[in-house]
Amino acid sequence: MNLFAQHYPEHIQTLNQRVAEIVSREGLAGLIIHSGRPQRQFLDDMDYPFKVNPQFKAWLPIIDNPHCWLLVNGTDKPTLLFYRPVDFWHKVADLPDAFWCDHFNIHVLTNADAVRDFLPKDLEAWSYIGEHVEYALEVGLTSFNPSAVLNYLHFHRTIKTDYELECMREANRIAVTGHLAAKNAFYHGACEFDIQQAYLSAVGQTENEMPYGNIIALNENAAILHYTGLARQNPQHRHSFLIDAGAQFHGYASDITRTYSFEKNLFDELVMQMDNSQRAIIDMMAPNVSYVDLHLACHEQIAQLLLDFKLASGDKQGLIEQKITGAFFPHGLGHMLGLQVHDMGGFLSDDIGTHIASPDAHPFLRCTRTLAANQVLTIEPGLYIIDSLLSELKQDKRQSQVNWDAVALLRDFGGIRIEDNIIVHDTHNENMTRDAGLS
Structure with a gap:
């Protein structure tokens, strides 16, 4: 077992503990963390290079795949919605098969707009963490990047696992x-x-x-x-x-x-x-x-x-x-x-x-x-x-x-x-x- 795989369980445990603390403090059911969406260049049909949400890649080393989501509440096993469309124009991401996979319930998302089918029913109790608030609104979320949550996560992430x-x-x-x-x-x-x-x-x-x-x-x-x-x-x-x-x-x-x-x-x-x-x-x-x-x-x-x-x-x-x-x-x-x-x-x-x-x-x-x-x-x-x-x-x-x-x-x-x-x-x-x- 390499050092990354060896240390990863403790890393996930630490992140879950942090989430459990802040959602309890703020009266939330959990956090829905978005990897992000591609951004189209102005007056063009190509996207800018994709940069993943840092709060997403804190959990797992997916840094190049947009339209992915994490559902975390600090208690249950985190859920990963992994985007893998049917696409003959571009290379799609390979199905996850790495040391971190066993720590997530993984569902494959073939259509980015179908994400709402995988989200919790009580969305008003969950907070969206990500850049694309307008899209989060479309899927039914109503709480976005609460400052109390972000301050907590920012403060504690300076202590590295x-x-x-x-x-x-x-x-x-x-x-x-x-x-x-x-x-x-x-x-x-x-x-x-x-x-x-x-x-x-x-x-x-x-x-x-x-x-x-x-x-x-x-x-x-x-x-x-x-x-x-x-x-x-x-x-x-x-x-x-x-x-x-x-x-x-x-x-x-x-x-x-x-x-x-x-x-x-x-x-x-x-x-x-x-x-x-x-x-x-x-x-x-x-x-x-x-x-x-x-x-x-x-x-x-x-x-x-x-x-x-x-x-x-x-x-x-x-x-x-x-x-x-x-x-x-x-x-x-x-x-x-x-x-x-x-x-x-x-x-x-x-x-x-x-x-x-x-x-x-x-x-x-x-x-x-x-x-x-x-x-x-x-x-x-x-x-x-x-x-x-x-x-x-x-x-x-x-x-x-x-x-x-x-x-x-x-x-x-x-x-x-x-x-x-x-x-x-x-x-x-x-x-x-x-x-x-x-x-």
Whole structure:
């Protein structure tokens, strides 16, 4: 028995316990979870790539089949309505035959509109969980995505089961093969587009199967935080390479970033020091530690880098308070990771939905929670030469603290980001990315 099959019964038991608790609390008979429907492209006869409802794939690894439904109440064996039409235009899904099947009562749905024949009679006592409320109305449902239910599910899904952790380890192992292939392609002169193709070939997944759009950035493009241009032509001079790319396994995501210098130079030294800073932040992670405090500690690390590499002058606290570090490191330290790349629940202090706001000085944080065992988060400090942000420093007295000549030397390199995927345990942290072989 593989590890996924071994851990899956406990995973289903945990999900059932969560559902039993929230439906009892809210006076519901159960939840009807929709995998989703295809969405037609505007003025076309083709659909956009299908993306499954994350609350659906939490239960089972069906990630590419629309029109499926789950009926769960936490007590009875869950029911799966599996969509398998008669269709000679497209390949239909194979009948389920996997390690998870015995945990569901499975009914084959050959007509998407026939779903109402399989739904409970007392539909007013059930809540629909999904995107297509208008369709849920058509089949007779009257309760849709109750905030109390979603808050509860979001909060608790940040604590991963052993099955989920094993899926995420595998997602990291897959992504690392792609990162190594991309690194090799960069040093052998490939353009951004060809590096992307090398990555996809190595991980064995299509672009639509990626958990997010890969960032493959050469030179100054690395300063664009969500760059997805994929230039077909090589730059005249090759300075640097930033890759932010993941993979998925059974619907769970990995999210990994590395930065490389083409030559041994000052930028390469800065990359190595950023790597050391990132590891230092990871070492601070533990249950009961605030993620906000980790983010603030990261700004101290960035301030020290600015001083060590003579990009700025002054003292660390002053650089932070004057938002000079923020101009070089404008995003948050990282985020929750799991069924989604930016997984839900990062701002919740409890399962009734109490929100923990980001500090006013750090509005782009994606997580403000206190860490707990079996949570999975990214740690991704960065340092970038972003002219639109640095120009603001030139407008006031802060300009005297920035070494503009040193900034100019780094502009062609764009920026640096180092990102690993970390499991918080009671006694230690598990770096899935480095354990999978990416230094």
